[in-house]
Amino acid sequence: MGRQFEYDESGSTSYFFVLSFLTLYLVPTTITKIYGLFCGSKDQEDTTAQDGPAVVRKKHVAKNSGQGWCRASNVIFVCAWVLFLVLAYAVSDDEVEKQYNPFEILELSADATDREIKKRYRELSLKFHPDRNQDDPEAADHFVRIAKAYEALTDEVTRKNWEQYGNPDGPQERSFGIALPAWLVSEDNKHAVLLLYVLGLLIIVPTVVVMIWRRSQQFVKNKILHKTIAYFFRFMENRKIIEVMAVADEFRERRITLRSTDLETVREVCKNANLGSDPFSKGKKRWRFNNVAHAVATRVLFHAHMERMPVTSEMQADQVVVLELVPMLTQALVEACFVNYRFWLSTAKECMYTCQLLMQARPEAALREPFAMVEEQLNRKAITTLARNKPQPITNLRELFAHSEDELRAMLQPTLGDEAMEDLLIIGSRLPFVTVELTLEDAMGQTYQLDQGDTVYAGEAMQLKFKLVRHDAQSFPESDEGYRLRGLVKPTHEAESEDAEPEAESAEAVVDDEDEDEDEDDVWGAIEKPDKEEGSKELKSRPALCPHYPHAKDEQWWVFVGTEKDKAKHEDHLDSLPLKVMMKDDFEGKFAFGVPRLKGGHVWYPSFYLVSDSYIGLDLEIPMKFKIATSRPVVEEVAEAPAASMSADESKAPVTNDSDSQASDSEDDEEEEGDIPMTLEGILAAARNQQRDDADDILQDDMDW
Structure with a gap:
């Protein structure tokens, strides 16, 4: 065969x-x-x-x-x-070749007897005999098939061939079809086909792979271009966030620009936003980056959105594009503030506030208005009523919606009227009021009180655990400060103070038995991989109340620790990388930050910040207070006592931290070349140096301002 x-x-x-x-x-x-x-x-x-x-x-x-x-x-x-x-x-439409079946040709069932086969053969042979159908060639062919089918069913050899090989003539030549057209392997077309193979496999495919790889190399985390990070790192300045964000290279790739038909609208936007009459003017009043087309256009579109001004249809289409990138670019700006060697806390906060303004389409003056989210519902008389409220004036949204609905109606309905009052209550039901619970630990699991001036040690890594709970106006705890510091000698009720244990009232460090074996690697893991802890939970959120933002937006929050300049003798400082979290009802997480290397006895006043990326006036700042010591005290271990016979009390003695004491004693010593920085300052310094080198290389090769 x-x-x-x-x-x-x-x-x-x-x-x-x-x-x-x-x-x-x-x-x-x-x-x-x-x-x-x-x-x-x-x-x-x-x-x-x-x-x-x-x-x-x-x-x-x-x-x-x-x-x-x-x-x-x-x-x-x-x-x-x-x-x-x-x-x-x-x-x-293609005909399918049927398998040979003599029973089907004779129009019989498979269980027909020999007598039925002979009878049916006589009937069909008389009907399709060529002598009776001389003008029908198909009848002659069918007569041959009938005779062959009859032979296959009556002759033993023929029937055996059909049952075994599917053909009464015995085994046939087997053919295998290949799903390729014949012209593809034709001798006449071999050169053309070979050329196609060369073009496809040696030119087109490698070119596509290289293009995709080069494109991917242009981005860093969160799909931000390397050039954009370099621009942010070089030109970051406080209170000029709109200018810096507008220079992002993403806008150039999306061909954001101004047209001649937009000039009149541009002048109106510049006039209303106090930006000057002409963005392309020269001299002292000229715009920053006025020689970069997409930066000028994007800045105009941002301010037009913040002023809620109508623009041309072409500008409106561009405005939708640029606003979609705001949350992503804001996060890149915030991270650039942390990587920057100045640790700009105020600049990072300005980036977050700018994001709030763009989400709500409000000018910068809205940041100074405590009731910016309900400004359209509250008139001046109502704000005056809140300021004169007894026994305590109401000065912000948290204090306003901490009151019950009946109290709000009694205070404001005579001034606002029914319609505005209902709108105010509806907005209050949509706004998130977040409460925070904090717990601070060091690498060995030792907990600290956050506002009692506990002693922490310079250069050590601390881990802050936080729990966020979202409330609305109906469920917001009445007269709640918005936060709770675990371990404080500051109970909210007298009953709690009576039942408090002496260990909770003491200012001494408390070590929990469950955390004794906690490894220091967990703290460093929280520093190096903050997204892993956050990503382990199923992230859910609620839609943000941003009626003027042209895209779907979820509520998100930044959490971080920073030290303001006026609260300490050292410079404005961003102590931790701001993490962005989202939640539906609550969220638990943790992050690490380092204690600054200050002189012993210095009092340090950091703060925990919770900043919204969508709402104005709902942020939370929790002050903390610590006393900084130069190094952790060394506890000598008894050498004579065998390790196996140590008592339970001795096994729980504080562990000697030689590395910290040595690091503080040799603070000014240079690290040997090739050593791995094992301190928080070393890790962050290495990251910042690498980021600055990358930014300098990109700017030197690609920018021409």
């Missing part, structure tokens, strides 16, 4: 090959697009319908969805479906 390989002459098998690959692409893509079309639009409706004046957002979302159907991915998707349907129709 021979074997023969045949290529597809008709193209039917090659159609199946192409259809298989199209199916691999079309099935997941179709499911994704159907889900986005129905479920995605439903989510957008849910997040916009409850935002009150959400006309601006709905308009932008509708415009974006209309433009999305013209994207290249959608065109490819439609073309793939058209090709799939055409090939499927072509395959359906």
Whole structure:
């Protein structure tokens, strides 16, 4: 029995090959697009319908969805479906070769007897005999098939061949089809096919791989361009965040620019925002980066959004694009503040406040308004009423919505009226009021009180555990300060002070039995991999109340520790990398920061900050107080006592920390070349030096201001 390989002459098998690959692409893509079309639009409706004046957002979302159907991915998707349907129709028309079956030819069932076979053969042979159908050639062919089928069922040898090989003539030559068209391996086309292989495998595929790799190398974490990080690192200045953010290279890639038809609108925006009449003017009043087209255009669009000014349709489309990048770029700015050698706390806070202004479409003056989130509902008379409230004036949103609904109605309804009062209560039900619980530990699990001036040691790593709980106006604890410091001798009720244990009242360090074996690596892991602890939880959040922001936005918060300049003798300092968290009802996490290397006896006043990226006036600052010691005291161990016979009290004695004492004694010594920095300052200094080197290289090679 021979074997023969045949290529597809008709193209039917090659159609199946192409259809298989199209199916691999079309099935997941179709499911994704159907889900986005129905479920995605439903989510957008849910997040916009409850935002009150959400006309601006709905308009932008509708415009974006209309433009999305013209994207290249959608065109490819439609073309793939058209090709799939055409090939499927072509395959359906192909005749399928049936397996030889003599019973089917004689129109009998498989269990027919010999008598039935002979009877049926006589009937069909008389009907299709060539002498009776001389004008019908198909009848003659069918008569031959009938005779052959009868022989296959009555002759023992023939029937055995049919049952064993599927053919009454015995074994046949077996052929294997290859799903490639015959012209592809034709001798006449071999040079053209070889050229296609060379172009595809040696030129096109490597080129695509190199392009994708080079594109990926342009980005750092969170899809931020290397150039953007370099610009932020070099040009970061306090209170000029809009200017620095506008120079991001992402806007250049998206071709954000001004057109001649936009000049009149640009002048109006500059006038209302007190930016000057002409962004391209020269002299002392000239704009920063006025020779960078996308930076000028983006800055104008930002200020137009913050002033809630109407712009041209082209500018409006660009405005939607630039606003979408604000949360991502703000996080990059905040991280640049931490990596910067100056540790700018005030600049990092300005970045966060700028994000709040852009989310709420408010000018910078809104940061000085304690009721900025409800400014449209509260009039001047109502604000005066709150300021004169007895027994304690109401000066911010937390104090306002800490009162019950009945108390608010009694205070404000005569001044506001029914409609404004209802709007105020609705907004209060949507705003998040977060309470915080803090616990501070060192690398050995020793806990500290946060506002009693406990002694901490210069250069050591500390771990701050925090628990955030989200409340609305109805569930916000009445007269709550917004935070609780675990271990404080400051109970909220007298009953708690009576039941408090002496260990909780003592200012001595307390070591919990469960944390005795906690390794110092956990603290360093929190410093080097802050996202791992955060990512281990299922992140859920709630839609933010941002009616003028043209994209869906979730509530998110920055948590970090910093020291302001006016609270200490050293400079403004960002002590920890700001972590961005999201929560639906509550969130628990931890992060590490280092104690500054100050002289012994110095009092250190850091603060824990909780800053929203969406709301103005809902941030929280928790003051802390510590006394800094130069080094941890050394406790000598008794050498004569065997390790196996140590008592329980001796095993719980404080562990000697020689590395910390040696580090403090040799603070001015230089590290040997090639040593790994094992202190917090060494790790952070190495990161900052590397970031500065990368920024200098990028700016030197690529920038021309």
